[in-house]
Amino acid sequence: MxxxxxxxxxxxxxxxxxxxxxxxxxxxxxxxxxxxxxxxxxxxxxxxxxxxxxxxxxxxxxxxxxxxxxxxxxxxxxxxxxxxxxxxxxxxxxxxxxxxxKACEVGLVRDFVIYDTQDTQDLIKEIMGELNMDVKRFRPGAILSNISSAKQEMITPNEYQALARGVFQEVVANVYTRYQQLLLKYGAVDFDDLLFYVARLFREHxxxxxxxxxxxxxxxxxxxxxxxxxxxxxxxxxxxxx
CATH class of the missing domain: 3.40.50.300 (P-loop containing nucleotide triphosphate hydrolases)
Structure with a gap:
């Protein structure tokens, strides 16, 4: 059959x-x-x-x-x-x-929220305001795109800080660090985090x-x-x- x-x-x-x-x-x-x-x-x-x-x-x-x-x-x-x-x-x-x-194993709450594009852009703007950055000089969308690319390459905020060259990358590095801090504080992840955290989970456990x-x-x-x-x-x- x-x-x-x-x-x-x-x-x-x-x-x-x-x-x-x-x-x-x-x-x-x-x-x-x-x-x-x-x-x-x-x-x-x-x-x-x-x-x-x-x-x-x-x-x-x-x-x-x-x-x-x-x-x-x-x-x-x-x-x-x-x-x-x-x-x-x-x-x-x-x-x-x-x-x-397996959220707890990587320091997340189990009922984490998944931020969509609008949520992440709003968070980037919030951080830029907090850090007194000019959104006209440094576009939030460009910063978010660079953070996304870093996560897809499995580059952590600390690693990005060490690799940053030039004014724009230094801005991205500072925003990236604060961005991850606030995501954790708000019990949230973005789409790139889903893959990033699972890769980390498998490597650490x-x-x-x-x-x-x-x-x-x-x-x-x-x-x-x-x-x-x-x-x-x-x-x-x-x-x-x-």
């Missing part, structure tokens, strides 16, 4: 896609141009691995970049096989689920990392070539030596 179900959607694929879907025994990287069916192939691979008994649904993590892409993956799975894959989501939603359970490595036996990342440093590190940490 499982084999016939798998063959149904395998017939939609070309030979290279079939090889990617059915490959086992080692890590797999799919390289293809835009619009060539990479996401469909990845989704069908997840379905095939579950239906052929290679991995249990709850032990498979399927990660993408946008909520729209995650929804499309779930819809494709539902239409083709009626199965439920519980761990399909974006990098940020996956990290948020982990962080809700290897026993927790091992728990999630055991939980996610197969990890599939859509548009893997677009991962930034922290996304790559999270994927690498979860994958371990496999």
């Amino acid at each position: 499982m084999k016939s179900m798998a063959c149904g959607y395998l017939n939609e694929l070309n030979e290279e896609q079939k090889n990617a879907v059915t490959h086992t025994g080692s890590p797999l990287l799919i390289l293809a141009g835009a619009g060539s069916g990479k996401t469909k192939t990845l989704t069908y691979r997840a379905m095939y691995m579950v239906e052929t008994g290679v991995v249990k649904p709850e032990s498979l993590l399927l990660v993408t970049f946008t909520n729209k892409a995650a929804s499309e993956m779930r819809e494709r799975v539902s239409k083709a096989s009626k199965m439920d894959l519980p761990n399909v989501g974006t990098f940020h939603s996956t990290a948020a689920r982990i962080l809700r359970k 290897p026993e927790i990392l091992r728990q999630y490595q055991a939980m996610f036996e197969h990890i599939y990342v859509d548009e893997y070539q677009d991962t930034n440093t922290v996304q790559y590190q999270l994927t690498k940490l979860l994958n371990g030596e496999r």
